[in-house]
Amino acid sequence: MKIPFFFVLVALLFGWNQIPKESMDAPPEYFVLEWQEGTRLFPEPTDFTIEIDSFGGQEVVALVNEKKTPQLYSADIATPVCADGECRLMHIKFYWTLLGEYAGFDSYPMLPLTKHDHDLFEEGDYQKLHRLLRDDKSPLARRTIAQLVEKPKMRTVNGVDAISGATIAQVKEAVVSGALYSCYTAWHLVHGDIQEQLKTHTQETLTHEMTQHMLHSINVDYQLFALDQMELKDYHAHYQQIAHIFKTGTPLVRSVIAKRLTSKFKDTPQLQRPFWEAFEQVDSSSRSLMMNYLNQAPDYVAQVLSQKLGVMSKNQLKDFLHTLASKRVIPAEIHTNLLEFARSEHQTYAYVAQEFLDELP
Amino acid sequence: MPIGTIKRQDMKFSSSLIVFYFVLALSPLMSQEVLIEAEAFDNPGGWTVDPQFEQQMGSPYLLAHGIGKPVKNAKTKVNFESQGEYHIWVRTKNWVPGDWEAPGRFQLQINGKVLGKTLGLRSGWGWEYVDKITIRDAQIDLELVDLTGFDGRCDAIYFSMKNEEPPSSPKKLHAWRKKVKAEPNAPTETKAYDLVVVGGGIAGCAASIAAAEEGLKVALIHDRPVLGGNASEEIRVHTLGIYGNFERILKKLDTEHYPNGSTDAKLDQKKRDDNVKSYQNIDLFLNHRAYEAKAKDNSISYVDARHTATGHRIRFTAPRFVDSTGDGWIGFWAGAEFNYGRESSETYGETWEEHGELWTPSEPDEAVMGSSVLWGSTETDSIQKFPDVPWAMPIAKKYARVAGEWQWEFSSPDHHQIDDAEDIRDHMLRAIYGSFANAKKDPAHAHRKLEWVSSLVGKRESRRLVGDHIFTFNDAKTGRKFPDGVVIEVRDVDIHYQTVLEDEANPDFISEALFYKTPQYYIPYRSLYSKNITNLFMAGRNFSCSHAGLGGPRVMRTTGQMGAAVGFAAALCKKYDVNPREIYSGYLEEYLALIERQKFEKIPESKK
Numbered sequence: 001m002k003i004p005f006f007f008v009l010v011a012l013l014f015g016w017n018q019i020p021k022e023s024m025d026a027p028p029e030y031f032v033l034e035w036q037e038g039t040r041l042f043p044e045p046t047d048f049t050i051e052i053d054s055f056g057g058q059e060v061v062a063l064v065n066e067k068k069t070p071q072l073y074s075a076d077i078a079t080p081v082c083a084d085g086e087c088r089l090m091h092i093k094f095y096w097t098l099l100g101e102y103a104g105f106d107s108y109p110m111l112p113l114t115k116h117d118h119d120l121f122e123e124g125d126y127q128k129l130h131r132l133l134r135d136d137k138s139p140l141a142r143r144t145i146a147q148l149v150e151k152p153k154m155r156t157v158n159g160v161d162a163i164s165g166a167t168i169a170q171v172k173e174a175v176v177s178g179a180l181y182s183c184y185t186a187w188h189l190v191h192g193d194i195q196e197q198l199k200t201h202t203q204e205t206l207t208h209e210m211t212q213h214m215l216h217s218i219n220v221d222y223q224l225f226a227l228d229q230m231e232l233k234d235y236h237a238h239y240q241q242i243a244h245i246f247k248t249g250t251p252l253v254r255s256v257i258a259k260r261l262t263s264k265f266k267d268t269p270q271l272q273r274p275f276w277e278a279f280e281q282v283d284s285s286s287r288s289l290m291m292n293y294l295n296q297a298p299d300y301v302a303q304v305l306s307q308k309l310g311v312m313s314k315n316q317l318k319d320f321l322h323t324l325a326s327k328r329v330i331p332a333e334i335h336t337n338l339l340e341f342a343r344s345e346h347q348t349y350a351y352v353a354q355e356f357l358d359e360l361p
Numbered sequence: 362m363p364i365g366t367i368k369r370q371d372m373k374f375s376s377s378l379i380v381f382y383f384v385l386a387l388s389p390l391m392s393q394e395v396l397i398e399a400e401a402f403d404n405p406g407g408w409t410v411d412p413q414f415e416q417q418m419g420s421p422y423l424l425a426h427g428i429g430k431p432v433k434n435a436k437t438k439v440n441f442e443s444q445g446e447y448h449i450w451v452r453t454k455n456w457v458p459g460d461w462e463a464p465g466r467f468q469l470q471i472n473g474k475v476l477g478k479t480l481g482l483r484s485g486w487g488w489e490y491v492d493k494i495t496i497r498d499a500q501i502d503l504e505l506v507d508l509t510g511f512d513g514r515c516d517a518i519y520f521s522m523k524n525e526e527p528p529s530s531p532k533k534l535h536a537w538r539k540k541v542k543a544e545p546n547a548p549t550e551t552k553a554y555d556l557v558v559v560g561g562g563i564a565g566c567a568a569s570i571a572a573a574e575e576g577l578k579v580a581l582i583h584d585r586p587v588l589g590g591n592a593s594e595e596i597r598v599h600t601l602g603i604y605g606n607f608e609r610i611l612k613k614l615d616t617e618h619y620p621n622g623s624t625d626a627k628l629d630q631k632k633r634d635d636n637v638k639s640y641q642n643i644d645l646f647l648n649h650r651a652y653e654a655k656a657k658d659n660s661i662s663y664v665d666a667r668h669t670a671t672g673h674r675i676r677f678t679a680p681r682f683v684d685s686t687g688d689g690w691i692g693f694w695a696g697a698e699f700n701y702g703r704e705s706s707e708t709y710g711e712t713w714e715e716h717g718e719l720w721t722p723s724e725p726d727e728a729v730m731g732s733s734v735l736w737g738s739t740e741t742d743s744i745q746k747f748p749d750v751p752w753a754m755p756i757a758k759k760y761a762r763v764a765g766e767w768q769w770e771f772s773s774p775d776h777h778q779i780d781d782a783e784d785i786r787d788h789m790l791r792a793i794y795g796s797f798a799n800a801k802k803d804p805a806h807a808h809r810k811l812e813w814v815s816s817l818v819g820k821r822e823s824r825r826l827v828g829d830h831i832f833t834f835n836d837a838k839t840g841r842k843f844p845d846g847v848v849i850e851v852r853d854v855d856i857h858y859q860t861v862l863e864d865e866a867n868p869d870f871i872s873e874a875l876f877y878k879t880p881q882y883y884i885p886y887r888s889l890y891s892k893n894i895t896n897l898f899m900a901g902r903n904f905s906c907s908h909a910g911l912g913g914p915r916v917m918r919t920t921g922q923m924g925a926a927v928g929f930a931a932a933l934c935k936k937y938d939v940n941p942r943e944i945y946s947g948y949l950e951e952y953l954a955l956i957e958r959q960k961f962e963k964i965p966e967s968k969k
Contacts, residue, residue, distance in 0.1 A: 136715070142853070142876050199714070220863070224718060252718060252862040255774075259724040283865050288774035289726070313775050314784075348458045351484050 030130040031104035100198035115178035243274035258289035269298035306337040407432025412669040427510025449491040452516040465513030470504040548674035562590025564901035564924035565685035571928025584650035602918035605849035607925040622735035656695035689824035689903035698827035702727035730821040731772030734789035745810035757795020770872035792870040828905030830887035846883030890941035898927040
């Protein structure tokens with residue numbers, strides 16, 4: 001569908017598609033990363049563009065700090081949104097992380113977002129759009145717009161997975177009511193080809209400073225990326241920050257750290273201590289992952305864990321006892337802790353410890 | 362007194378001594394013990410036979426799955442050769458130990474009198490002492506009285522004149538059981554077939570039909586009363602995927618596209634059961650669970666199976682076997698190579714950058730996709746109360762729902778999908794009861810009651826047996842063509858992860874799916890027989906694949922295709938008296954021609 005020339009003219013009149021000159025000293029209105037006080041970012045041109053139907057490529061700029069290190073990418077977008085034979089322009093400024101993930105957006109006070117019936121977006125709608133754009137696994141991803149507006153057919157036996165009614169309900173919950181086309185367009189622009197381009201570019205131009213910046217970020221993708229990029233010496237040098245992430249991060253990040261704990265710190269056993277001492281702070285699944293590497297852990301770990309028997313699940317306790325059983329002698333302190341645990345009336349798995357003690361020679 | 366004369370008093374004393382020592386010598390023979398396996402009760406009442414976890418806790422058991430309402434008593438008659446005082450123990454467990462009243466409480470009733478002891482209180486499977494009673498009759502009426510409707514479980518009841526608790530450790534318990542039941546080492550009944558198929562899910566049913574149509578005498582062994590596995594009315598997952606080369610067979614077995622958990626599963630259940638039973642040369646052994654597969658020189662000699670209620674055992678012999686158990690039990694027992702868990706993304710290059718660690722991990726681990734327990738509720742005309750379930754809340758927390766679909770899935774590093782399957786099922790039950798209890802706090806749900814909660818785990822992934830080809834994500838992604846590509850699929854590769862990985866605050870029993878769009882792809886025949894056990898086929902989710910490779914083909918029309926493919930291969934194996942590998946190496950053309958021809962096969966004479 002051809003976009004009326006009028007819209008193109010409006011875009012040009014508003015100075016669309018020109019690189020802004022002003023620095024940025026406040027975060028975007030809707031933002032997923034942390035913004036440190038005093039941060040100033042400056043726009044720099046890049047070779048990246050986002051193709052918009054009938055508008056051509058719209059430039060993506062890098063937002064760099066005073067050291068000229070990229071911190072974010074952004075693009076001022078004017079894109080047609082067409083539904084039921086009617087087209088209108090949506091104006092929005094998107095931001096991406098260095099890994100091409102969605103970082104946030106700004107709207108334009110003079111050109112607010114509107115719904116299909118021309119009602120303006122309210123604050124709640126903007127929040128909902130932000131949540132939708134954050135969801136990189138949205139049901140919008142693998143469907144065409146046509147599939148989202150057709151009534152789903154249940155009870156067909158064609159052998160191909162039909163879209164269920166439940167999925168359509170999921171989509172309805174996720175998008176702004178009355179703005180499906182805008183939401184769909186926005187989501188696919190944010191999560192389109194630009195994502196991979198930006199990530200590849202970051203990988204090719206990665207500096208130590210950027211890796212450290214990511215390691216100290218609250219962003220999970222940044223943390224995972226940094227952990228993958230770091231060499232062994234970086235693990236040792238920054239073990240405290242890694243331990244901090246381990247204690248405060250998501251189970252996904254913890255799982256990566258837990259699996260690398262005994263290998264990355266094999267020759268520096270004392271650096272493992274803050275991780276093992278955080279055993280009761282982390283989630284149960286992360287504890288189980290740590291237990292998988294118990295037989296490779298330094299000797300002091302058994303003593304540390306013997307003080308944390310009460311938080312162990314049945315299987316974690318069994319793993320711990322199994323590792324103990326492989327040692328010739330159980331140190332006195334550990335034995336004492338086991339005995340105390342086994343005799344406790346309030347510990348659900350005391351019986352497991354008691355059975356172990358009963359079978360000791 | 363003359364020599365040889367014994368005083369009357371001394372004689373009396375000596376006689377008493379003689380009698381005393383005689384009785385003492387005989388006392389072991391007079392001491393009585395009776396072991397009643399709960400699953401063998403004459404009338405289970407509202408209790409259900411649960412055989413799912415026999416390999417882990419030792420036996421099928423009776424489960425009081427009343428979803429909050431106490432179930433009708435299970436009843437049986439017990440014969441006693443000797444009357445006298447008996448100690449009674451029950452093997453049971455408290456399935457949610459903690460600072461609350463145990464959810465699965467029950468009592469025993471003997472000859473109409475309820476024994477006071479509440480059972481189902483001990484942590485971990487083991488024996489709870491009930492009481493000492495006097496048995497005066499040669500036969501008593503024994504009943505299990507459910508107190509809660511929340512999944513109390515009883516494995517066995519043991520009466521003994523000796524105050525000696527039976528052993529608890531699994532090995533000792535197993536040996537003790539055999540001794541008490543005077544069970545011979547081997548089954549006394551042996552049956553011989555051309556093909557033994559173990560596991561009556563869609564894959565096993567398809568394998569049986571395909572083989573039967575080619576004239577093979579087939580034994581199909583299945584541990585439930587109905588066929589279909591995850592597609593049965595007991596688990597109610599709808600079948601997905603395409604028919605490929607096997608539309609004719611799979612239409613006899615598959616389901617309509619109802620919502621997962623729908624009662625419409627019953628309609629397709631009847632279709633499936635009737636179709637399989639219509640084959641004269643399929644001997645169907647429902648309610649039989651395999652417990653052993655013996656291999657000699659890397660070839661399976663027999664599979665032993667036991668009726669889940671009566672305990673009657675049968676030895677099945679055949680030149681070839683199909684493992685469609687899902688968990689790969691036959692392969693496991695026979696010593697087949699298998700994998701469990703996620704390979705590193707580097708192992709087969711199965712990376713998807715966009716989703717990184719959630720798709721495939723940088724380091725290998727034991728994570729697998731989880732098990733689901735489906736459930737639903739219904740509106741009624743009256744106020745419906747639901748009991749407090751404090752023991753469920755640590756899992757459900759504030760989550761509130763009135764029904765559960767495929768996303769209700771549990772996988773965790775702390776739980777092995779086979780070894781901890783009972784804990785996984787119980788975790789999901791806590792999630793369900795707790796979430797429903799939360800929903801009931803909303804006045805809008807005052808008239809709602811639980812309609813159905815499965816008691817069976819619907820597994821997605823566990824052991825994957827290794828074949829001559831390990832099917833990977835890349836095979837699907839590239840649509841790689843194989844000379845022996847007998848299974849065809851178009852369905853996206855679909856891998857699940859637990860949402861708790863992204864946020865600890867998320868419930869740990871809800872998953873999300875990642876879909877990778879693929880072209881049409883093929884699974885080779887070489888992924889459907891064991892690499893090292895020469896006469897073993899596998900079909901179903903335990904076929905030869907990587908973790909990511911399982912993502913697409915694990916759905917049931919695809920696994921059904923695998924079953925049909927091995928069934929036809931088995932027919933050629935019989936014709937030429939060869940093993941599965943040789944079909945690929947020596948008879949591939951004929952095999953592919955057979956698959957082509959069978960699309961239009963006439964109804965064989967053997968079909969009733």
